[in-house]
Amino acid sequence: MHADDRVDLVAVFGPEHGFRGTAQAGGSEGGHEDPATGLPVYDTYLTSGRALAxxxxxxxxDTVVFDIQDVGARFYTYIWTLYDCMEAAQLAGKRFVVLDRPNPVTGRAALGPVLHKEFATFVGRQPIAQAHGMTVAELARLFNGEFLAAPVELETVRMAGWRRSDFHDASGLPWVPPSANMPTPDTALVYSGTCLFEGTNLSEGRGTTRPFELLGAEGLDGRWAAAANGLGLPGVRFREAYFTPTFSKFQGKVVGGVQLHVHDRAAFDPVRTGIALLVTARRTWSGFAWRPDHWIDRLTGSARVRTMIDAGADTDEVTGAWQEELAAFRRLREEYLLYR
Known part of the structure; x- marks a missing residue:
């Protein structure tokens, strides 16, 4: 865009992780001048509403262009940067354009619980499913039609050649990590389920080369992998694993746990798998605990998952509890899909 004389590019905006993607979770790169173009880079992280306007x-x-790679999970904050920027653009009287990108884990179906509005945060502003199964342009259409107080002047630019059944490798595009702990498409495949371990005292694999595929804690052993494998979950096996995180939880300590090996990604259900791992971790390790700030409730969108697991519910009972709301969301999203 900067090289095209037809475009008067005047500013760049950086989300969580920053415009260059160098910052860890919960951080940004701040405001600065882009060395390649001399353009001012504005930090939008944790800014919304009138302040962002x-x-x-x-x-x-006069036009805000959104061109950021999502990974298909409600709690991945780029889609709420999209929402906040659409709201702010409407308040500021700006046109808004979304350049669509593939959902790397397909757009086949929405999965998991739907956010309850009283649990709205930056990891979930509006009631969508935990694995939404939509592209960013489809989400923009949904936000504009259902959730924004006033619609923004919106244009969405469709992709050519993408099918809802396509995983990332079908695109032929290189995988560019959209954030520091999303190094491969395999990470994105499991993320909408195993990110739930952020809400516990277990490591979600940050500080390793396989974040969200490695999970564990001090004191855990092979009983967890055995219990998880005993459930016969489709498309995935669990290997007893030991690792030493270089940062985040258990930094510099050897922890035990599991590594997920997805062998049939079409059959794999990441959200159901994440719930099953929470249930089995709690049953096989006496040290299991939720984060004291109830972060798990923000990730799942309500207190239901936490309270049901604490009450002894199994995987089928927990996942069964959200089927009615999930079916309603699946019906709602149909109107806004761009690809069939």
Missing amino acids: DVFTKSGV
Whole structure:
């Protein structure tokens, strides 16, 4: 865009992790000048509403273009950057354009619980499913039609050649890590389920070369992998694993746990797998605990998963509890799908 004389590119906006993607979770790169173009880079992380609208006004843009790779999970914050920027663009009187990108884990079906509005945070602003099965352009259409107080002037630019059944490798595009702990398409495949371990005292694999595929804690042993394999979950096996995180939970300590090996990604259900791992971890390790801030409730979108598991519910009972709301969301999203 900067090299095209037909485009007057005047500003760049960085989300969580920053415009260059160098910051860890919960961080950004701040405001700075882009060395390649000399353009001002504005930090939008944790800015929303009128304050973000003022950033757009200050920047001098008349059109905001969203071009960020999502990974298909409700708690991946880029889609809420999309939502916040759409809201702010409407407040500032700016046009909004979304350049669509593939959902790397397909757009076949929505999975998991739907957010309850009283649990809305930056890891879930609006009631969509935990694995939404949509592209960013489809989500923008959904946000504009259902959730924004006033619609923004929206244009969505469709992809050519993408099918809802396509995993990332079908695109022929290289995988560029969209954030520091999303190094491969395999990470994205499991993320919408195993990110739930952020809400526990177990490591979700940050600080390893396989984040969200390696899970564990001090004191865990092979009983967890055995219990998880005993469930016969489709498309995945669990290997007893030991690892030493270089940062985040258990930094520098040897922990035991599991590594997920997805052998049939078409049959694999990441959200059901994540719930099964929570249930079996709690039953096989006496040290299991939720994060004291109830972060798990923000990730799952309600207190239901936590309270049901604490009450002894099994995987089928927990996943069965959200089927009615999930069916309603699947019906709602149909109107906004761009690819059939």
